[in-house]
Amino acid sequence: MPVTIQVHRGGFQVPGFRVAAARSGMRYKDRLDCALMVSDVPASAAGIFTRNRFCAAPVMVCREHLAASAGTARAVLVNAGIANACTGDEGLERARRSARAVARRLGVDPARVLVASTGVIGPQIREELLEAVLPDLAEHLAPEGWEDAARAIMTTDTVPKTAWAKGILGGKEVTVGGIAKGSGMIAPDMATMLAFVATDAAVSPDVLQALLKEVSDRTFNRITVDGDTSTNDTVLVLASGAAGNPSIQDPHGPDAHDFLNLLEAVCADLARQIVRDGEGATKFVTVRVRGARTRDRAARVARTVANSPLVKTALFGQDANWGRVVAAAGRAGVDFAPDRVSLRFGDVTVFENGRPLSGPELEEKASAVLRPKEVEIALDLGEGEEEDTYYTCDFSYDYVKINADYRS
Amino acid sequence: MPVTIQVHRGGFQVPGFRVAAARSGMRYKDRLDCALMVSDVPASAAGIFTRNRFCAAPVMVCREHLAASAGTARAVLVNAGIANACTGDEGLERARRSARAVARRLGVDPARVLVASTGVIGPQIREELLEAVLPDLAEHLAPEGWEDAARAIMTTDTVPKTAWAKGILGGKEVTVGGIAKGSGMIAPDMATMLAFVATDAAVSPDVLQALLKEVSDRTFNRITVDGDTSTNDTVLVLASGAAGNPSIQDPHGPDAHDFLNLLEAVCADLARQIVRDGEGATKFVTVRVRGARTRDRAARVARTVANSPLVKTALFGQDANWGRVVAAAGRAGVDFAPDRVSLRFGDVTVFENGRPLSGPELEEKASAVLRPKEVEIALDLGEGEEEDTYYTCDFSYDYVKINADYRS
Structure with missing residues (x-):
């Protein structure tokens, strides 16, 4: 736009x-x-x-x-x-x-x-x-x-x-x-x-x-x-x-x-x-998948990450849990090469060429990026030029509370 | 077996x-x-x-x-x-x-x-x-x-x-x-x-x-x-x-x-x-889909219902929320005929031929069925003889708590 x-x-x-x-x-x-x-x-x-x-x-x-x-x-x-x-x-x-x-x-x-x-x-x-x-x-x-x-x-x-x-x-x-x-x-x-x-x-x-x-x-x-x-x-x-x-x-x-x-x-x-306005939501999350061979491949990975309950609860906890993001990407039904994948939380790269980057400062920086109300997760599949984006929110206590109590 | x-x-x-x-x-x-x-x-x-x-x-x-x-x-x-x-x-x-x-x-x-x-x-x-x-x-x-x-x-x-x-x-x-x-x-x-x-x-x-x-x-x-x-x-x-x-x-x-x-x-x-043993789980849920044209169709519907966060939070709330179950079934990517579908919670039929059954006693009975630790949801697609079953659990406060706090 x-x-x-x-x-x-x-x-x-x-x-x-x-x-x-x-x-x-x-x-x-x-x-x-x-x-x-x-x-x-x-x-x-x-x-x-x-x-x-x-x-x-x-x-x-x-x-x-x-x-x-x-x-x-x-x-x-x-x-x-x-x-x-x-x-x-x-x-x-x-x-x-x-x-x-x-x-x-x-x-x-x-x-x-x-x-x-x-x-x-x-x-x-x-x-x-x-x-x-x-x-x-x-x-x-x-x-x-x-x-x-x-x-x-x-x-x-x-x-x-x-x-x-x-x-x-x-x-x-x-x-x-x-x-x-x-x-x-x-x-x-x-x-x-x-x-x-x-x-x-x-x-x-x-x-x-x-x-x-x-x-x-x-x-x-x-x-x-x-x-x-x-x-x-x-x-x-x-x-x-x-x-x-x-x-x-x-x-x-x-x-x-x-x-x-x-x-x-x-x-x-x-x-x-x-x-x-998703009730219970505390974060607005942009899930961007870049470097895909086709836009459809990017969309499938982005959708799977955006819907993962484990990713969404981690975001509620402001936990830069790269493991959950890549594990969700890995089950999207897209046969990308794991060793070409990289991942950023905001502007902090936490995962590159299929391997996590390390360092105590890095973890701190990545968690800091997740503190604001608006956060971005960016995956690069390293296989092409196409991209797609999903928008989602986190899973909070209130999500469960509202949905479990809704009709009672 | x-x-x-x-x-x-x-x-x-x-x-x-x-x-x-x-x-x-x-x-x-x-x-x-x-x-x-x-x-x-x-x-x-x-x-x-x-x-x-x-x-x-x-x-x-x-x-x-x-x-x-x-x-x-x-x-x-x-x-x-x-x-x-x-x-x-x-x-x-x-x-x-x-x-x-x-x-x-x-x-x-x-x-x-x-x-x-x-x-x-x-x-x-x-x-x-x-x-x-x-x-x-x-x-x-x-x-x-x-x-x-x-x-x-x-x-x-x-x-x-x-x-x-x-x-x-x-x-x-x-x-x-x-x-x-x-x-x-x-x-x-x-x-x-x-x-x-x-x-x-x-x-x-x-x-x-x-x-x-x-x-x-x-x-x-x-x-x-x-x-x-x-x-x-x-x-x-x-x-x-x-x-x-x-x-x-x-x-x-x-x-x-x-x-x-x-x-x-x-x-x-x-x-x-x-x-x-799923942590946070309070219920063991059997999702059975019967009357499907193929076993794969039954499996796809059962899997979608079993993974629906809205179904799982309703089960935690012991809410016989048939609307969430049929809405999840409806997005499974299986082109069944909605007006042939029926749904049971345990032995209580709550939905038949695409329509909810009514009565205040019915709702009470259906909710009672969801009180035990082991519950069954059974959908009949009314289109064939094949069936499949998934096993799942509910989404509780503890699910969010454990997953949001896990690494902190």
Whole structure:
């Protein structure tokens, strides 16, 4: 991501979009628990969804609607508290019914309404409660509604997550702004990752989908908290075209490139906020694997290290335990040559050519590097030029506490 | 494993073998820390080793020697405290040197001496300390030395692990007896899985290797504590032939079948003892996946559930959290049909045809099932007749505590 893109947090507006949040009372009482995002015109729409076999009803509805509307959308309805997952045909029908209710209220095609849910798995949503607050939501739609929406979609998150950036496309200023809620570290039944991004750039649906896929693979698909995935994970991007730039039709053109950088900057920031808010987490950890023959090999090693419970507990203990890192790398299913591998904690090299470096000062220096809240582990496989990066957090007492006590 | 095989723990003898343990003082002081196992005659020998890319020097030496001796061995030397892993050419030379010293002492071919190490990764072993206790080891070799040896190979284990069983092969009584030390739950740098099994059965080297592979895949390769693997994992089986049964040459004959059952009974018991002794573990968990189209599909789902941190913390909390189990199953990379899946905690079905069963009593019953120290989770994929089972334990506060504090 080019350093020239400045990403901001807090309130933002995206021309062409209005947003509102409300209290349906479906599960949470006395707090915002649902949000409606509306585009003034049919926007290009793209989505990335969970690959879990147990995929929630709203995910199925999004897939159906994006296909039926040829990648366009007018509105997204989100609720927090009940996930509508493992709910069978009835859950699917309830999700469809809530989309139809939004369509009726806004006077738009139901296929142009997308839905997302997060919360406990198993119970049916009560879409009649969503329908009951629709008039309220529609009445309060406003360009500055994103922060409320970010708050409304929280479950176990401790802070709302927003990010936005501006850039120039085809001579016009464009905005990319998004909200997200956290994943993992708690439970898949409460910790779906949801992200909703809006832009006023004009982008064709196909290009938007292609660019979102590319960006997700480098951002949302590169964060991991415990390797567990949710039934409801959803990332949606809507592009209204209100900026008036010449519509981006070529995924390989210069405008597509610039837009991709903007989108990536915003998504990367949201993804990092999700990891940082992992409950129980005390550290934000970057796992970088360099010198790989292919990017896929780098990714497999980085993912295995980032998910290793032994590495994550060592990081909680601020222990520069190189043995756990290399042992995790060694079981990633990548046939690298051990005697070409080196490892750094921060800027301290602790392992080179398959052998640990020694010295009492070295151990001290390496442990010092692990004291700050943000730490980096860098492995070099010494076999090529490719690299990949994962972001993760540590495993703390609180991780066990929160997850063992969660439903009790 | 047929129920007719009675597996015992505690002391045992295997005709044709003598064993001794000693204190080398290499890392642990004032305790047994090395062991020598000797067969009176060249025994058939088979081995299964870690697949970690960072494979320790003694593992390389075992592979070399088994190849050079055509699958025969006279002795196994084991030390606990230093793993001789990530030690480069020097480590390899030290491992070879210790094998040669045993060969000289016993007057046998060096290729018929196997070595194994467990302990911290990185430092060189001090093979001169092993050489120094060799006279003592050789002098104290005795048929009843197995329990001392089981104690000598412990690192973070809290109890020594032995198992033995007897059976009839070709009209002769045969014994299979083994010792093991624990894996995982602590650190790969201290928690290698080692197992050494001896039998007086007569079995050809090739058949012994084939049967050990089959047995390991159902026992040692079906236990998991945190998914992390060690640089030193080693399982060795030596068969002396002292029982005088007709040598087993056909891996598919009835004697091979009977021997396999005996070997599996002993290895399964040792494997379970390893999981039970996982430090921090409060539960022994059986994850059974039935109704799969292939055994591999069942194994992949079982392994993913058994390694899920969210499932393991829920089990520590005695929470019948079916959502975490099905969400873990759903990311195993197996394309089963979610609406045919059912799930039991013990004998309480909580999920059927892709939907949770409900009722307040049901939840209570399911949680009650998780209170004992031994619990079972059974998933049925509803797509076929194949099944597989993994054994694991829960993630407790102590897991984090022990692993975060381990080197500090």
